[in-house]
Amino acid sequence: MSLRIAVPILLLAIVALLPLVAPWSQVVLTLALAKGLAVLGIVLLLHAGQVSFGHALFFAVAAYSAAFLGEAFAGGELVMMIVLGLGASLFFGLMVGLFVVRYRHIFFGMLNLAFSMIFYSILEKFYHVTGGADGMQVARPTVVGIEMERAGFETLLFYGSLVLCVAVAWCIHRFLSSPIGNMFKTIKTNETRLEYLGISARQTLLVGYVVSAGLCGLGGVLMAVAQGIVTPEYAWWIRSGELVFIAILGGAGSVAGAFVGAIIYEAVRVNAAAFAADVWQMVLGFFLLAIILFASRGLVGLYERLMDRLENKKPTSKETQDGRVPGAAE
Template identity: 55%
Template sequence: MGRRPKPITLAAVLFFLAAAIAPLFIPSWATLVALILAKSIVVLGIILLLQAGQVSFGHAMFFACGAYAAAFWGKYVGGGDILLYLLLGAVSSTVFGLIVGLFVVRCREIFFGMLNLAFSMVLWSLLEKMFSYTNGADGIRVARPHLLGMAFTPETFQYVVLYVSLLIAIVAFLGVQRHLDSPLGHMLRAIKSNETRLEYLGTSARRVLLVGYVFSAFLGGIGGALVAIIQQIATPEFGFWTKSGEFVFIAILGGGAHAFGAFAGAAMFEAVRFYAAAHLANAWQLILGVVLIVIILYAPGGLIGLRQRGKRAKQGAQ
């Protein structure tokens, strides 16, 4: 007999299928779904760090790094390809993550989070103040790039970005899940449960956390480059602390125990914001806040944990 697929894996497959098909019937969803996928990639990095019990309150710096890498290329070199922008975003954020990571992996818990926040606010200040290079708060426009030499109309381009985002999101999801199931992933979890025992086994906890941190920075840069391409602009707001809070919010909302939590949380967050902002322009933050309070009080494992708890209750009733 073949092994039954895990429920969460099945949910992921259904989610990706819906992301690929639904915008074909509802064109207005193409950009929304692309944003959900792009932000999910960033949140995957947050979930990666949560396995070690560490929360980054400054992860938006890698998001901004990826976005501005694409924007600077377009502004100072001119033109560009989607794949080139993604490569620039990934490389710049990975290098930046390695530099910052050498400092932050020395800290744990609140000190880890606050040091990340400090680095993020330094980057935000530079993006705000260096007006001659970054245009300050106005940001830098990102001209619509081509893909493999092919140019597209705005209507077609939204689908091109959607399916590029979908492909990258699937690869990122599988990569993070594979990492969490690998020895490095188990060692990452050991930092949360018993870091001292990990050190006694001859493994450097700092090195394990640094690998996870750089991986999360890599994901943040790709997500940032995608959002810059989708919205066709990069602004200092991308690196502000509220953006970092948004990513942490999404991770908690979806559930940090599984990589799919990033997609469940991002879908809920963006859907509520999209529809609430359209009908209740001044109250969408209130609605999201209430949703998060309910999740924390009644489903601390997030949407994924709520689904799993419901399944266990159903099995117990049987």
């Protein structure tokens, strides 16, 4: 087995086993996986050359759906929460998507931001329904009807999330290699030709957009359940910015990078927040600039370069294409 494949499997094993050695890491990793799913949604859109500054909207839609379900049924059921949260985020994705896929680049990014700001202010203003700025508690749900203790639930949530992430990552990877996934990518390079193949660029982008909203929704439900509380902050623009940041950090366009980025980001945030709380966004901002200007393929790009050096060979044209960053300059 080549090193290039062995290392990711090893990393996955370390993530799976880490909580056994260091119990504190379990919650952090669960949160990181939840964010990683949402980041995957951003990564997907980057393949079409689009950046959304408002995807926290779908994260929050799903999280609040789970919270409402829990409130309505005194605790609720995890599977139902996931189904409802996913359904709600897909529905919102379709509604918002029908509008925003008419636009590209600046308008696309900013209209997404506008929609998320609208939702944020609704969450804050209609406090009699949403609990306002204090948000809503999410009680620990049952899992397929079984009530669980806290420790057992957290362990289950972590391993459940891990399996879900691996499965979803595989699906997205296959989607991106499929005919429709490749058409989705051509929105970045040549929409005119796509239309002249008889394919609607808007509908193609809409498919990807709805999927990306669903990914954010899955992440939102997991986050809500893991944290036990949802607040309007879930929909805030800083959350959206964070998702975009992690996508770029991991390696824009890389499915694995979404999760690697999320785990590293979350680990650093948890440990650095204590002494950098006031300047956290500033740190992120400088990092983002540094990555864009000096390492535009992110962590995954650095990994590939390291592997190339270890295997002592130059990338062929096909490989550079596989590792190509949607964000990279032409």
